[in-house]
Amino acid sequence: MENLPLFDLPAAAPVAKPKPKRARKPATRAGLRLLHTSDWHLGQHFLGRTREAEHRAFLTWLVAQVEEQGVDVVLVAGDIFDTATPPSYARELYNGFIVALRGTGASLVVLGGNHDSAAVLAESRELLACLDTRVIPCVSETPADQLLELRRRDGEIGALLCGIPFVRPRDVVQSQAGQSADEKRQALQQAIQGHYAQLHGLAEARRAELGVALPIIATGHLTTVGASASESVREIYVGSLDAFPTSAFPPADYIALGHIHRPQRVGGLDHVRYSGSPLCLSFDEERAKEVLLVEFGAALARVTPLAVPCFQPLAVVQGTLETLGAALIEAAADGRPECPVWAEVVVAGDDYLADLQPRITALVADLPLEVLRVRRARSTVAPSLPGSQRETLEELSPLDVFSQRLAAETLDDELRTRLEGLYREVLGELPA
Secondary structure: OOOOOHHHOOOOOOOOOOOOOOOOOOOOOOOOEEEEEOOOOEOOEEOOEEOHHHHHHHHHHHHHHHHHHOOOEEEEEOOOEOOOOOOHHHHHHHHHHHHHHHOOOOEEEEEOOOOOOHHHHHHOHHHHHOOOEEEEOOOOOOHHHHEEEEEOOOOOEEEEEEOOOOOOHHHHOOOOOOOOHHHHHHHHHHHHHHHHHHHHHHHHHHHHHHOOOOOEEEEEEOOEOOOOOOOOOOOOOOOOOOOEOHHHOOOOOEEEEEOOOOOEEEOOEEEEEEOOOOOOOOOOOOOOEEEEEEEEOOOEEEEEEEEEOOOOOEEEEEEOOOOHHHHHHHHHHHOEOOEOEEEEEEEEOOOOOOOHHHHHHHHOOOOOEEEEEEEEEOOOOOOOOOOHHHOOHHHOOHHHHHHHHHHOOOOOHHHHHHHHHHHHHHHHHOOO
8 A cells, every 4th residue: 555644644543653753864975076197298399399289289178178077186196397497388388277277166286206396396386376276396394295185176075185296215215325226225115105104194194083984095106016118208216216016005095196108007906097198208109198087985986087189190100111101101191281290210121221311201201291210120139239229319318328338248247237236326326
């Protein structure tokens, strides 16, 4: 029988004792929506070509995504700029993005990377705070300064952030006389791990104080064990730390990483991710680029990659002089006269030709394709120099150059290791 409301029951019917009123369940609260990106490298030149138009197009697209996806917070996990002294147009792009983002209602968190100057990022920090932009340029002497409350658009706290930028060794560890390279490496790893643990502890204490089930997010700008890098990624802990183990991260709900330019999960973990760079920064990088839309409730709910459009087509074209013509025509299909394809040409199977460059120039004369680099694919390369056939000097770090120079000498393993160790120590003493 259908249950009738109390006032429709017959008069003779016994009236049941009213049940105590249940506490009304609060409406399900919308979770925080965070956009994780990194490694913009504003001001970068690609083999002499400016990326200004690409970066401008990317930032315009990003603002549109923030509006479309209802993003609450945009987080940039390091390397906003390509150099410590970015050109004026790069700073203009950065400031223009902050103003445009402010109009969407979303806030911005910027972490310093190894390419960034802490002083440059810090100089406008107080001014940018008035535009809902918080900047953590470097490790603070007061760790609590790196703990941020992330708020949704309605003003409610949606998460706590352990904002950890690129950690310079001098920020967390003091070099001890007589330490071996391995001891220095262990000391730095333990110091970085301790910094993460300290921030995570502060976040847990703050969460308990607020009495709300909030997710905890951590950031980082470093290389992790197992991460897949590309030619454009440089070693950042010279002589000290090759990669940070995933097990050393605190038990945060999500760890937003920067520095590696290929988007990827770390160790197959959904909650530890690199967003990658939005633009290809070297020819060997995959053309698929993305930013990550990360949704939270009381914990991590969902991570959705958002594909970044290609604003400048790149191509690696390989072949002999006989086959390059057809290959170049095929690669040029992605180009337009106003936006030609940037290409690297790899010539295989031909003897040395003094007029190689003019020949290739003639092949592309009428194509929407611009050759930025020509190199030869050599079939006979010394086993000790596997990288030299695909690298030019501007792509090599000082340590790469020194290692390849040693490889050309006949040295026993002990002497080679000692020389590399001494060279690493010298590099480690140089100012960042």
